Amino acid sequence: MLGRLWNSGWRFGGVALVIIALDQWSKALVIQSLPVYGFKPVWSWFAWTHLHNTGASFSLLADASGWQQPLFLGLALVISAFIAVTLTRIPATQGVLAVALALILGGALGNAFDRWQLGYVVDFISVHWANWFFPAFNVADSAITVGAVLMFVDALSNQERS
Numbered sequence: 001m002l003g004r005l006w007n008s009g010w011r012f013g014g015v016a017l018v019i020i021a022l023d024q025w026s027k028a029l030v031i032q033s034l035p036v037y038g039f040k041p042v043w044s045w046f047a048w049t050h051l052h053n054t055g056a057s058f059s060l061l062a063d064a065s066g067w068q069q070p071l072f073l074g075l076a077l078v079i080s081a082f083i084a085v086t087l088t089r090i091p092a093t094q095g096v097l098a099v100a101l102a103l104i105l106g107g108a109l110g111n112a113f114d115r116w117q118l119g120y121v122v123d124f125i126s127v128h129w130a131n132w133f134f135p136a137f138n139v140a141d142s143a144i145t146v147g148a149v150l151m152f153v154d155a156l157s158n159q160e161r162s
Contacts, residue, residue, distance in 0.1 A: 009090040009098030019106025023139040024113065030124040045129055051136045052120040069119055076112035080105055096154040103147030110140030 034040060034050040041047045054069065083105045090098060114121045123136035 009087040012098040012102045015102035016106035019143045023110030027122040047126040049126040051123045054120045073115045100147040100150035103143040107140035107144035
């Protein structure tokens with residue numbers, strides 16, 4: 001059984017654990033060092049902030065009455081379970097895909113942990129230009145985005161090989 005898991009994409013499951021740990025550590029640091037809605041400029045285009053996002057990506061449904069929290073938590077857990085099973089079924093030789101899925105898994109679980117513990121997701125990375133602000137995000141969001149890009153790159157490279 002362990003040999004089969006080691007020869008699968010689950011070999012890269014440690015990536016998900018690292019993302020969860022980095023995500024939760026960074027959020028705890030922000031909670032301790034910045035008040036809610038605090039804003040600490042670092043560069044002209046980058047700042048640390050402390051926001052509570054009750055919505056999904058880009059604060060989608062953030063103004064809903066609260067029903068969205070169990071929905072988003074449930075979706076994250078179902079998607080995470082699907083990804084975990086998928087990781088056990090793909091060969092370890094598909095390393096790019098496995099790392100992509102592990103990044104998405106770690107990000108989904110990092111944000112799910114926030115929703116379960118706090119009822120919202122802590123966002124703290126603010127990228128802006130003049131008066132235009134990109135929606136704040138966190139390590140988990142970044143991992144999900146990088147994972148999605150890697151999946152796209154992997155799909156393109158597989159298409160070119162066929």
